Amino acid sequence: MTDKDDAPFTTVRQPANLRSGLADTLMAQIESGDLKPGQRLPTEQAIMAATGVSRTIVREALATLRAKGLITTHQGLGAFVTDDPTPRSFSIIPNDLKSIDEVLRVLELRMGVEYEAAGLAAMRRTQEDIDRMQDRLDALDRALEKGGYGAQEDYAFHRSILVATQNSYYGRLFDTFGNIMVPRQWARLDKMTAAERKRHAARMRREHHAIFTAIRDGNEPAARRAIRTHLLKSAARFEELRGSSLS
Template sequence: MRDRDSAVFNTIQQTPNLRSGLADRLIAQIESGDLKPGQRLPTEQAIMEATGVSRTIVREALATLRAKGLITTRQGLGAFVSNDPNPRSFSIIPTDLESIDEVLRVLELRIGIEYEAAGLAALRRTPDDIARMQKRLDALDRAIQQGGYGAEEDYAFHRSILVATQNSYYGRLFDTFGTSMVPRQWMRLDRMTDAERQRHTTRMRKEHYAIFTAIRDGNEAAARKALRNHLSRSAARFESLRDEGLSR
């Protein structure tokens, strides 16, 4: 490995969230041009020595970069920066959400997207859109009552809001994320008492129905306010979990 490559790589620092920290640093070096297209990455052993992380963490970080199309591997030669490392489309994959801090960043993104979408949906919704949203809420209620997380149903409800904008790009954007946009597993519902779970689901249902009612009634300002309140309160709940030391 050339001295310059070593110097660039050795700027990687350990972080509390080791895999994402290593992946993020490599991504930053690729995007900045410090690691250039076609350049060979250091060996796994060199990465371990430079960062102090385990071989498992190194391999998971490299797998994240491969999934994003930023690196390629060649049998017997190692890993190389892709010749065209700039991603052709934006995506969020499950390994992007391995900490509560990352979930909070996704929620910030969602607020930006869905806040505007809720207002547009209130202005443009059709009777079919209203019926679709009601159906999605009913499905979410059933999933929760049956003891599930309702991630799929929650995703479907929020997507129905985007569909109601009559702008297909909103729905297509959401589709690139899938249920990663609704990381219910982080809420630790299985650790709640029955009373805590009931309070949580009642609050979530109230927030969802506030959004739905505002869109149904064509109230643009109220729809935006209800959507922002819902996602902001979700963010506050995740921050509380982080502060309680439940992040991985």
């Protein structure tokens, strides 16, 4: 490999959030043309030397780029920028959500999408939609009562809201999140006392029931308020986690 091949990495500082920071740096260099279609990336060792991050971090960043269709790897040859590195679809993959900051960014995005979707669902929901939402809500209640995370049930309930908009694009967009929209490792239920877990479950049930009731009753303003309140409170809880991790 030539010195020119390593040039894009000679001025890269160690990112604050190592996993997503290195991936973002590489993506920016691809999008700007510093790393051109078909160009071979520096070796893992060269990237480690330039950035000061570990081999594990480098490999996770490269895995993120592969998942986004920006690079391909060839055994014995290394990693190459794809011939057409423009991402063809939006996606959120687990490696994107390795920090509370990234989770908060996803919550911001969800708020914009779900605020409008809740209002549309309140105006357009059918009895079939109401029954589906009730079924998903009951499943979430059961998961929370058992002391579980309820991640899959939570995702299914929120997705049923988007289905109720009668606009299939909402559901297709939400499918990019999957049930990683709130990574389980950040819930920290294992660190809660029994009383804290009980309060957490009650709060989650209360917020989701408020959303369902507003949509079921066709109350558009209340549906928008309820989903916004729920997501704002979720963001506030993650802000608290971030604060405690920094203290």
